[in-house]
Structure formats: C-alpha cells, structure tokens
Amino acid sequence: MTLYLQAIVNGLLLGGVYSLMALGLSLIFGVMRVINFAHGDMMVWGMYLSFWLFTTLGVDPYLSILVTATAVFVLGAGVQRGLVTRILDAPHEMQILLMLGVALILENTALMAFGPDPRRVNTSYALSTFWLGPIVFDLPRTLTFGVALALALALYLFLQRTDLGRMIRAAADNRTGALLVGTDILKVFTLAFGIGAGCVGAAGSLMTPFLPFTPSTGLALTLASFNVVIIGGMGSLLGAFVGGLLVGVSESLGAVLLVPSLKEIVTFVLLVFILLFRPQGLLGGSR
C-alpha cells in the first residue's frame, strides 16, 4: 500500500512540471489554434541554458528560471513573429509541418552545440530527502513542484486580472471580435506565444535537478505535453493543469505496476481512449 501511495506522491510531484509544460502548449493553442510541435525542444533549450549557467557561473537552476523563461520567451515570440504569423490561416497540416521543421532545427542545433551525451545539473541538494509519515519526499522534486505550482498560479492570475491577460483571453475566445474592438492582435499573438514558450522554458529549468537530458529528450517532452493537453482538454487551462497531474500519476503508477521502461505506455493507452471517446478532453468544451 505504501508503495502505491509513494508512487502517487512521486507522480503528483512530477505532474506539477507536466502541468506547467501543458499550460504553455494550451495557451498557444487556445489563442492561435496552432500546435507547437517544437514545445519539447524549446524546453530542452531551457534545460541546456540552465545547465550552462550552472556549470559556468554556478547559478542554481531554481534561480536561472528567470533567465531561461525570458530567453525562451524571446525564442517563442521570435518564432511567432517570423514564421507562425505567416501561416495562421493555412491548413492545420501546414502549420504542423512548419512547427515540425522548427522542432528539427532546435533539436539538432542543440545536438551540434552540446553533443549527444546526457547532461544533468548536480546540485548539492540533489539527493536530499525528507519524510512525512511513511512517505519519502525527494527535495528537488518537491521544490520543483512548488515552483511549478506558483508559476501556474501566477499565469492564471495574469490572465484573469490584468488588462493584457484579458486581451489574450479575448483573442482566444473570438479573434474577429477582439479585432473589432481594436485589440492589437499581432501583439497579443506574439505575447501569447512568448508566454507559452516561457512557461515551458521555466519547466525545463525546473526539471534539470533530477532529469538527465539529451537533445533528443525534446521529442519525448513534446509528446508528453500533447498527451497532457489532449487528456485534459485542448485550450483549457484547468484541463492542462489537471491533465498534467493525471499523466504524472499514471506514469508513476505504470512504472510500479509494469516495467519502469514501459511507463509511457499507460499514458499512450489513456490517450487513445480519450481520443476515441472524449476527443475534446476531460475538461475541454465542445471541439
């Protein structure tokens, strides 16, 4: 019993970062109806940036979030301004191919810059743990969960309470309507893509203390983000949040019930069922 409880706790802790990744993807999709196939690769660039800051300047990954989120924000905004904005009205397939191209570029430039060997950020507290009753909490994972949660909450408040946030939500609800009332749609799109990318950049930094990564990790992370938003509901922020926790727990339980290397299969099977019976996702509205 403790084993399963432990697995659920570990899954929830990991699920926090998944939620943050998926929030970024969901925001981009919700506003622009574009699926960011380069999501995981943007995240990997965030990871490498954190790694680089840690090894050269000794900056703690929880601090370098500020840098990585900003840098990946700029990357996302640049991709939006330079590429995505030209194909907003193109068929979905074309948008997917374009983003797939961006993903290949980001992954392989990372490969050229950092090589194929797995990297990780070895902080002094990497192996620290503490106990709550019978359950072990891994310190970096718990910290990551806390920060991810705080960032998700901050994003939610930003979207709900600020003028910029309201503009973004208006553009997501009704692009034409937002244009009619004089919203600077280009600015909103750039901002939304940037924020979505910034979220995943921050999520990347947050994962470095416990997840070894290579340039090809990006693809797995992109797929993980897709799974989360499809399960939770495309374009729904609450869905992305709940979906992240759910996928974290299902992977963690899958690792205990099956073989650890088969853990993703639980998520994929869950995904297939969701696609078939509730394609709008658990918390999504109508498609």
Add this chain to the structure above:
Amino acid sequence: MMRRIGPGLLVGAILVVLPFWIPSNWQNLLISTFYYAYLGQAWNLLGGYAGQLSLGHAAFFGVGSYTAAVLAIHLGLSPWIGMFAGAVLAVLLSQGIGYLGFRFGLRGFYFILLTVAAAEICRLVALHLPILGGYTGLFIQFRPDPWRFQFKGKIPYYFVSLGFLAAASAIVWLVSRSKMGAYLVAIREDEDASEGLGVDTLRYKMLAYALSAALTALGGTFYAYYQFYLQPNTVLSLNHSVDIMIRPIVGGSGTILGPILGSFLLELMGEFSRTMFAASTAGLSVAMYGVLLVVVVLFLPRGVYPTLAGWMRRKSGAAR
C-alpha cells in the same frame, strides 16, 4: 503518345546501365533515393491523395521489417515470402488504427496524434519483446543468397530498390487514375461534401490506409536486408516516421513524381552536407531538413514538383 513513351524509355535505359558506371558511394546514394521514394510513394497514397496525414508510418515499417526477419531467422522462411506476411500484419494494424480513428471522426491534428500514439506503443512493445532483440536490436547474419534476400555487392540492391519504386509508382498511378483515386482526392478536398455526394468515405480511407501500410511494410523488409540490423528506437521511432513523410511533402504530395523528386533532392542535400561539413557536426543534416521543411511550407506549400510543373507550363505557354 509516342512523345511520352520516348523519354520514358530513355530514362529507363539510363537507369539500367547507370549502376555499372558509377562508384559505389553513388550506388548507395541512388539505392537510398529509390528506397525512400518508394516509402514516400506508399505514404503518398494515404497522406497525399486521401489527405490523411500519418505521422506513424514507422509502425508499419517496423511490423514489416521485423516480421520478415523473425520468420527468416526462426523458421528459415525466405523474406520474399515473409515480406507478405509482414504486409498482412501491417494491413491488420492499419485497419485497427484506421477503424478507431475514422469511425470516431478524428481529423487533422487528432488523427495525426492517434498515428503517433500507435507507433509509439509499437516501439515500446517492441523494446520489450525478447524475440525482437529488445534494446540490443536484431542482428541478421550475412549469408549471400538471392533467395534469402541477401546479395553480394550493391548492384542487386540497386535493381531491387528500383523495381520496388517502379512497382509502387505504377500502383499509385493506377489508383490515381481509377474511381478510387477520384474519391480519395474528393475526401481530401472536402470530406463532408464528398460524403454528401454518396462517397463511402470510411471505406475508401480504410482502403487507402491498407494499401499504404502494406507497401510500407514491404519496404521494411528491404531495409532489414540492406542494413542487417533492426533496433526499435530507430526503426519504430517518430524520427523515422518524419523521414518517411518529409520526402513526398517536399517533392509535392498527391502527385506521382513528387515523392521521387523529393527523395532525390533530400538525398542530394544530405550527401552535400555530409561531405561539406564532415562527421563532426552530427545533426547538421537533420537541422537542414528542418530548414527545408520551413522553407517548403512558407514558399512552396504545394511542394517542389507542382510548383516547378506550373512554372514550366507558364513558360511554354508564353513561348507559344
């Protein structure tokens, strides 16, 4: 009619004598071009003509390559027969995925994601099946014998891959000229409207999927006996699905010559970046695929061949 047969015969004659006159690295390049053009042609049926983008064709490829190899290793069955067993299994898999996806009305991104998920499940399962060699992969012993699909030298592989490509192109050409081809294009252009006009969209999408999967699986057998090594993380990976898909898209999906032209361009570009920048910059050639994909989407959204053909037509029209 003669005007079209003449150049065709000339190209055929050149392709037959060509391998005897070129060095072996050029032979490799051409084998690779034919073989990826073949896979692209298979993908083209579903993704190009029927407009159902699949990003999971690695699954059928893997089923085909592993089935033929395992049957040959354990039962001594010739891959020439085993490849059809692989094709049958791939068709069954495609009908499973297709029925689930089409039946439940998954389109666009949702269908793409279903194909990705299916291929990923296949990859994860293959990694855990001891008979397929798991993480270590499956090695095929080299025992040259045409009946075992194993040949000495490159020239037999050249002709086998050329034959595969010619056969697949003929099949796609026949389909495109048939009623089925017209239905598939109608489905691609407007699925609801063609359904309204009485096209059994589910049936024709399933047919296109089956044919596409079977051809892809046969190609997998060729790969197994050209590389002599199979590993789930390469054969069944998402990257491999991208490899299969990118050539017809760059060349022009939904046309016969598109996948062939696309494959030729990509092989040339790959070869160029390999010789120009040496092995030290792993990833550069794939990064250039990425650039190419972006450029094609932004500037040649219909692919290189249709753009080129349209340009030539305008040119000859202006001359007249």
